[in-house]
Amino acid sequence: MNIQRFDNDEALSAALATAVLESIVATPALVLGLPTGRTPLGLYRELRERSRGNRIDWSEVRTFNLDEFAGLDPSAPGSYRAFMQAELFDYVSIAPGNIGFLNGMAADLKAECRRYEDAIEAAGGIDLQILGIGANGHIGFNEPADGLCANTHVATLTEATREANAQRFGGDWRRVPDRALSMGMSTILSAREIVLIATGGEKAEVVRGMIEGLITTRLPASILQVHHRVTVMLDRGAGRSLSGVD
Numbered sequence: 001m002n003i004q005r006f007d008n009d010e011a012l013s014a015a016l017a018t019a020v021l022e023s024i025v026a027t028p029a030l031v032l033g034l035p036t037g038r039t040p041l042g043l044y045r046e047l048r049e050r051s052r053g054n055r056i057d058w059s060e061v062r063t064f065n066l067d068e069f070a071g072l073d074p075s076a077p078g079s080y081r082a083f084m085q086a087e088l089f090d091y092v093s094i095a096p097g098n099i100g101f102l103n104g105m106a107a108d109l110k111a112e113c114r115r116y117e118d119a120i121e122a123a124g125g126i127d128l129q130i131l132g133i134g135a136n137g138h139i140g141f142n143e144p145a146d147g148l149c150a151n152t153h154v155a156t157l158t159e160a161t162r163e164a165n166a167q168r169f170g171g172d173w174r175r176v177p178d179r180a181l182s183m184g185m186s187t188i189l190s191a192r193e194i195v196l197i198a199t200g201g202e203k204a205e206v207v208r209g210m211i212e213g214l215i216t217t218r219l220p221a222s223i224l225q226v227h228h229r230v231t232v233m234l235d236r237g238a239g240r241s242l243s244g245v246d
C-alpha cells in the first residue's frame with residue numbers, strides 16, 4: 001500500500017481533488033467510484049469549487065456510488081443519492097444519465113444488485129475507486145463478519161453503522177434503515193486504482209489494523225492489501241498509530 005500523510009483534512013482533500021481533476025482532464029470518460037460520509041466532504045467541496053464555471057468538463061465522466069439505503073426514495077433527505085446531489089452532482093457538468101446509483105426502492109433488490117454489476121461492467125469497470133473506512137473497518141457496507149460478499153448485495157447494517165449515520169436521520173439511529181445495498185469486495189477490488197481516505201484519531205486503530213495487521217474478514221478494509229494499486233491518504237490523527245510514528 002502506498003501511504004500518504006497530510007497535516008490535516010484540508011491538505012488531504014486538496015491533494016485528492018487535484019489527482020481526480022487531473023485524471024478527468026487526461027481521461028474525459030473516467031469512471032469514478034464514489035463514497036459518502038463525513039470524510040469525503042472536503043474532497044467534494046474542492047471538486048465543486050475547482051469545477052465552477054465549467055472549468056472542468058464532467059460531461060463524459062461516469063460515476064458509481066458504493067452504496068445506498070434500502071427502502072429510501074432517492075430524493076429522501078437521508079439517502080446517499082440526495083447527499084451526492086447536494087455535495088457534488090448539482091454543481092458539476094456531469095450528465096444525469098452518467099450517474100450510476102443503487103436504487104433502494106427497487107421492487108426486487110437482488111435484481112437491482114445484478115443490474116448494478118452489469119452497469120459497472122458495461123462502463124468498462126471502475127478506473128478510480130475512492131473509499132472511506134468505517135471505525136469498525138467496513139468499506140461500503142461490507143461489515144466485519146465471518147464471511148464477506150463478493151458482488152453487489154443487500155447488507156444488514158450493524159447498530160454501530162446505523163449510529164454512525166444517525167446524524168442524517170434526526171440523530172435517532174433507529175430511524176436509519178437496517179438494510180442497504182452495497183458493492184461487494186470483489187466489485188471494489190476490481191477497480192483499476194483505489195484511494196482510501198481516513199481522517200481523525202477515531203480511525204487511527206482501524207487504519208493501523210488495515211495496513212499492519214493480518215488480512216481478515218473481521219476488518220474488511222484489510223483485504224485491500226491484496227490489491228496492486230492502493231493509496232491510503234491519512235491526516236495526522238488517522239495516521240498516529242502506525243508504527244514508526246511518534
Ligand code: PGA
Nearest residue numbers: 037038039040132133134
Ligand atoms: P465517515 O464514514 O466518512 O462518515 O467516517 C466512513 C465510512 O463509514 O465508510
